[in-house]
Amino acid sequence: MQSAGPRTLLAVHAHPGDESTATGGMLAHYARQGVRTVVVTCTNGEFDDAPSGAVPGEVGHHPKAVAAHRRAELQAACDALGISDLELLGYHDSGHTGEVPEGGFCTIPVETAAGRLAALIEHYQPQVVVTHYSSHRDHMHVIRVAKLAVYRTGIPVKLYLTAKDGSTTIDISEVADEKRKALQCHASQQVHGAFALQEHYFRALDTTNAPLPETDLFAGVTTHGPDLPR
Numbered sequence: 001m002q003s004a005g006p007r008t009l010l011a012v013h014a015h016p017g018d019e020s021t022a023t024g025g026m027l028a029h030y031a032r033q034g035v036r037t038v039v040v041t042c043t044n045g046e047f048d049d050a051p052s053g054a055v056p057g058e059v060g061h062h063p064k065a066v067a068a069h070r071r072a073e074l075q076a077a078c079d080a081l082g083i084s085d086l087e088l089l090g091y092h093d094s095g096h097t098g099e100v101p102e103g104g105f106c107t108i109p110v111e112t113a114a115g116r117l118a119a120l121i122e123h124y125q126p127q128v129v130v131t132h133y134s135s136h137r138d139h140m141h142v143i144r145v146a147k148l149a150v151y152r153t154g155i156p157v158k159l160y161l162t163a164k165d166g167s168t169t170i171d172i173s174e175v176a177d178e179k180r181k182a183l184q185c186h187a188s189q190q191v192h193g194a195f196a197l198q199e200h201y202f203r204a205l206d207t208t209n210a211p212l213p214e215t216d217l218f219a220g221v222t223t224h225g226p227d228l229p230r
Contacts, residue, residue, distance in 0.1 A: 003127045003157065003221055003222065003223050003224070005125050005223060005224065005225040006034075006035075006036055006223060006225040006226060006227050006228060007030075007033075007034075007035040007036065007127065007218055007221070007223050007227055008035065008036040008037075008038065008124055008125060008126040008127060008128075009027075009030055009035055009036070009037050009038065009126055009127075009128045009129075009130065009217065009218075010038040010039075010040060010120070010121065010124055010126035010128070010129050010130070010156075011023050011027060011037070011038070011039050011040070011129075011130045011131070012039075012040040012042065012117060012129065012130070012131045012132075012142055012145070012146050013039065013040070013041055013042065013131070013132050013142065014041075014042050014043055014105065014132065014136065014138035014139050014141070014142045015041070015042075015043050015045045015070075015093060015138065016041055016043075016044070016045040016070040016071060016073060016074035016077075016186070017045070017070070017073070017074070017077075017186045017189050018041075018132050018139075019039045019041065019074070019077065019078065019081070019083075019182075020077045020081070020179065020182040020183050020185070020186060021183065021186075022132045022162045023130060023132065023162065023199065024077075024081055024178070024179040024182045024183065025170065025172025025175055025176070025178075025179045025195075025197075025199050026130070026170045026172065026199045026201075026217070027039070027081045027082075027083060028081045028082060028172070028175035028178035028179055028182070029170055029171075029172055029174070029175050030217070031081060031082030031083060031084070032082065032174075032175060032178075033227065034227030034228045034229065035218075035227060035228070036084045036085070036124070036227075036228055037081075037082070037083050037084050037085075038083075038084060038085045038086075038087065038120070038124050038126065039078055039083050039085070039086050039087070040087045040088075040089065040117065040120060041074060041086070041087070041088050041089065042089045042091050042105055042113070042138070042142055042145070043089070043090075043091045043092060043093040043094070043105045043138060044067035044070065044071065044088075044090060044091070044092065044093060045066065045067060045070035045071075045074075045093050046063035046064070046066055046067045046070075046092060046093040046101075066188075067093075069188060070188065071088065073185050073186045073187065073188060073189075074086070074186075076185040077182040077183075077185040077186060078182075080178055080181040080182040080185055081178055081179070081182045082178065084228065085124070087120055089113070089116055089117075091103070091104075091105040091108060091113070092104050092105060093105065093138065094106040094107070094137055094138045094141075096136060096137075100137075104138075105138050105141055106137045106138055106140070106141040108141075110141070110144050110145055110148055111148070113141075113145040114144075114145045114146075114148035114149040114152060115149075117145055117146065117149035118148075118149040118152050118153050121149055121150070121153045121155050121156065122153055122155065125155055126155070126156050127156060127157050127158065127218065127221045127223065128156060128157070128158045128159075128160070128217045128218060128221070129146060129150050129156045129158070129159045129160070130159075130160045130161075130162070130201065130217070131143055131146040131159075131160075131161055131162075132161075132162050133161040133162050133163065133202070134162075143161065146159070147159065147204070147205075150205060151205075156205070157205075157206070157207045157208055157220075157221060158203065158205060158206050158207075158208065158217065158218075158220075158221070159203075159204045159205035159206075160201040160202065160203055160204060160217060161201065161202045161204050162199070162200070162201060162202075163200045163201055163202040164200060165200055166200040166201045166202035166203070167201070167202055167203045167212045167213055167214065168200070168201040168202075168203055168212075168213065168214045168215070168216075168217060169198050169199070169200050169201075169213065169214075169215055170198065170199045170200075170201070170215065170216075170217070171197065171198055171215065172197055172198065172199055173197040176195075176197060179195065180195075183195075201217070206220070208220025208221055
């Protein structure tokens with residue numbers, strides 16, 4: 001399918017850290033190829049642990065300070081992955097369980113958040129959009145928001161969700177060091193251990209008719225513009 005502009009991939013995630021744990025290898029893989037990689041992070045991560053290890057509700061956990069720390073970790077991780085552009089929507093983290101705080105992301109109307117994401121899609125013109133699937137209430141909301149924004153704009157020709165065993169497999173062995181460095185940037189999350197050298201995705205939307213299974217998120221996409229210099 002023909003598309004104007006350079007190859008562009010937009011990944012939309014709920015919290016700081018999701019970009020590295022869920023899609024870090026894929027993002028580094030395409031960044032290394034010269035693809036314009038855009039990360040959209042919807043919340044500030046206020047309900048993550050504090051750098052001291054304090055959890056929400058404990059003495060020493062200050063949500064605003066945690067959010068500022070998480071944003072700094074996010075920027076460092078994006079630098080490690082070679083991300084071209086980082087966009088912060090600034091919504092409040094809803095937390096895993098319990099009462100949702102006022103303004104929590106999962107309480108924001110889908111139309112409202114999708115409108116903001118649609119504006120970014122119109123600005124960056126991505127051919128491919130990727131989002132993170134899990135049962136976390138903010139992640140489920142991200143999927144609803146991303147789907148509406150993609151369909152509303154009609155610009156992306158492919159939409160993917162992260163998956164344990166999906167229609168598309170990306171080999172990240174050559175960028176394992178970049179993903180490892182990105183994970184280390186999120187020190188407050190205490191992410192340790194080995195990770196798989198493949199990342200899997202489920203293709204939720206496709207207008208290219210590219211055959212499945214596939215090993216390239218851009219399979220079936222032909223662009224007119226040159227990739228970014230690397």
